[in-house]
Amino acid sequence: MNRAEMWSRVRGHTKPWDIVVVGGGATGVGVAIDAASRGYGVLLLEQSDFGKGTSSRSTKLAHGGVRYLEQGNIGLVMEALKERGLLLQNAPHIVHDLAFVVPNYDWWEAPFYGLGLKLYELLAGKYGFGKSRLLSREETLKRIPTLKTDGLRGGAIYYDGQFDDARLLIHIMFTAFEQGATLLNYVEVTGFTKDTQDFVNGVLARDTETGEELRASAKVVINATGAFSDRLRQKALPAAVPMIKPSQGIHLVFGPEFLQADSAVLVPHTSDGRVLFAIPWHGHTLVGTTDTPVADAELEPVAMEQEIQFVLATAGQYLEKAPRRDDVLSEFAGIRPLVRSGGSIATAALSRDHVIHIDTSGLMTITGGKWTTYRHMAEDCIDQAATLGQLTDAPCVTHHLKIHGFCVDARQFGDLAIYGSDAVSCIRRFHIQQLR
Numbered sequence: 001m002n003r004a005e006m007w008s009r010v011r012g013h014t015k016p017w018d019i020v021v022v023g024g025g026a027t028g029v030g031v032a033i034d035a036a037s038r039g040y041g042v043l044l045l046e047q048s049d050f051g052k053g054t055s056s057r058s059t060k061l062a063h064g065g066v067r068y069l070e071q072g073n074i075g076l077v078m079e080a081l082k083e084r085g086l087l088l089q090n091a092p093h094i095v096h097d098l099a100f101v102v103p104n105y106d107w108w109e110a111p112f113y114g115l116g117l118k119l120y121e122l123l124a125g126k127y128g129f130g131k132s133r134l135l136s137r138e139e140t141l142k143r144i145p146t147l148k149t150d151g152l153r154g155g156a157i158y159y160d161g162q163f164d165d166a167r168l169l170i171h172i173m174f175t176a177f178e179q180g181a182t183l184l185n186y187v188e189v190t191g192f193t194k195d196t197q198d199f200v201n202g203v204l205a206r207d208t209e210t211g212e213e214l215r216a217s218a219k220v221v222i223n224a225t226g227a228f229s230d231r232l233r234q235k236a237l238p239a240a241v242p243m244i245k246p247s248q249g250i251h252l253v254f255g256p257e258f259l260q261a262d263s264a265v266l267v268p269h270t271s272d273g274r275v276l277f278a279i280p281w282h283g284h285t286l287v288g289t290t291d292t293p294v295a296d297a298e299l300e301p302v303a304m305e306q307e308i309q310f311v312l313a314t315a316g317q318y319l320e321k322a323p324r325r326d327d328v329l330s331e332f333a334g335i336r337p338l339v340r341s342g343g344s345i346a347t348a349a350l351s352r353d354h355v356i357h358i359d360t361s362g363l364m365t366i367t368g369g370k371w372t373t374y375r376h377m378a379e380d381c382i383d384q385a386a387t388l389g390q391l392t393d394a395p396c397v398t399h400h401l402k403i404h405g406f407c408v409d410a411r412q413f414g415d416l417a418i419y420g421s422d423a424v425s426c427i428r429r430f431h432i433q434q435l436r
């Protein structure tokens, strides 16, 4: 994949594209894969690096969402658990299972979490990642030796998935390319072209590297800009009612000494009614996250001091050695594109989790959802886009579409395992360089 070659494809494309996708995060790239693999002509434009937005700032879990189960949202959990299973099947070089320990300090926690997690396991059906069970106090401490011992009764263990979000994004981007999509980074969509009925029929964009202007016409334009969705919608329809309520989540990175384990910890109830994870991550400990409403989306959000203090304080309630401010090695923040409920916005909601909305301008927006369900979101979106753009009927084929680098046993490549089958060419290139 080469940017100059992508640009020459765009310049040589004189007909309208079937679909132009704006935004190169998990949602946009997933949409590009789905559309291209159905045989549609697809152009995707990203204003910065692919995955620069929220998609590289997540907790990196392929999960059904234990939290939604507690809220009674069984349908949503089942959908996400199925997608978690498909992700593992199609990208085993990037996704792997991870054991999570829920420490119990109160008498009611063992039966409550034990039952809940058993249900979580059962809902996954054939896409299950491992059996949940209760742990004795000794077993709990063997799994997570750094847990606070005072009052610890035992724990419950369950399994979910973990993945490197930025790496998966790069691999799904290659997959979209291999399926025939044209993808350009550092091209910002600045406006839209419209037909005589004031209906969006293309985009205006600018190469932020060279200043080159681009005008690309399309049968359907899909807005997959996550937390920036409203900004783009209002470029097409200034009166568009905002649908996003941006919410920031941060993560702190500590040294491995705070976990000393291959398993993760789930704190099921924080003081703000959420969950907090402490996860082994590339030889370090990743702890997060928060949920702080913010006024607007930014491409480079920054962790607020009160968020950092909240994560430190919550982790300190569960870890024998409470992490301090100067133990923080790194921090990162991401913005959730949460969809407002109610209000005056009429949405074609296909699930409680993600939303597909078509403005009177004809611009289609897909937002909400989560990384884990990106494939299913894309399938829903292209089903709708095919109707909107009167495209030739073509079924979705991504259920079993292997992600670039697919490799059943990538562990044979050691530190390069995450590259999957690309590791072979990495190793070859390394040896050639050594010979020179």
Ligand SMILES: Cc1cc2nc3c(=O)[nH]c(=O)nc-3n(C[C@H](O)[C@H](O)[C@H](O)COP(=O)(O)OP(=O)(O)OC[C@H]3O[C@@H](n4cnc5c(N)ncnc54)[C@H](O)[C@@H]3O)c2cc1C
Residues within 6 Å of the ligand: 022, 023, 024, 025, 026, 027, 028, 045, 046, 047, 048, 049, 050, 051, 052, 053, 054, 055, 056, 057, 058, 059, 060, 061, 062, 063, 187, 188, 189, 190, 224, 225, 226, 227, 228, 232, 247, 248, 249, 250, 289, 290, 299, 334, 335, 336, 337, 367, 368, 369, 370, 371, 372, 373
């Ligand atoms: C703290 C946190 C933790 C999370 N943890 C998990 C998790 O563990 N598991 C999970 O499944 N999900 C998780 N999520 C949710 C998941 O990360 C998001 O749902 C997903 O990444 C959203 O992807 P997106 O493509 O919609 O948005 P983004 O990744 O933000 O992509 C939007 C892109 O649009 C581009 N763009 C914007 N405007 C323009 C324009 N005018 N022209 C061109 N490009 C433009 C941006 O540069 C950006 O790259 C988490 C989210 C947060 C915030």
